[in-house]
Amino acid sequence: MAFFFAITTPFGIALGIALSTIYRNNSHSALVTVGLLNACSSGLLIYMALVDLLAADFMGPKIQGSVNLQIKCFIAALLGCGGMSLIAKWA
Structure with a gap:
């Protein structure tokens, strides 16, 4: 896992720097993409909280x-x- 993190982190930073020159914050596609990624992240968080953590305690x-x-x-x-x-x- 440490090797995977050490390889993917610089790649993500380089990708972010490269895309920052063409990224527009208020474009339609950027807003839809950010909204979809936020929805997926919050859905995973809710699932983990309710199913994996609280269910074990409540049962x-x-x-x-x-x-x-x-x-x-x-x-x-x-x-x-x-x-x-x-x-x-x-x-």
Whole structure:
């Protein structure tokens, strides 16, 4: 992985420098491309958060045995999502 990172990082930097001369921030194709890449990234983040991380915690025997603990966990998750949404507003 270190070798792969060491090879791809300079390549990405060189590609970015080469494309910076022809890239226009407000062109239609640039805005669509950035929007699609942001949507893919956020979709992957939501999937990882909900399916891989939260599902394992919410399906544990301790939480499954207590309705009160389930409600508290859901409220905490919703407050966390709301807090992240507020932070994202200024990012």
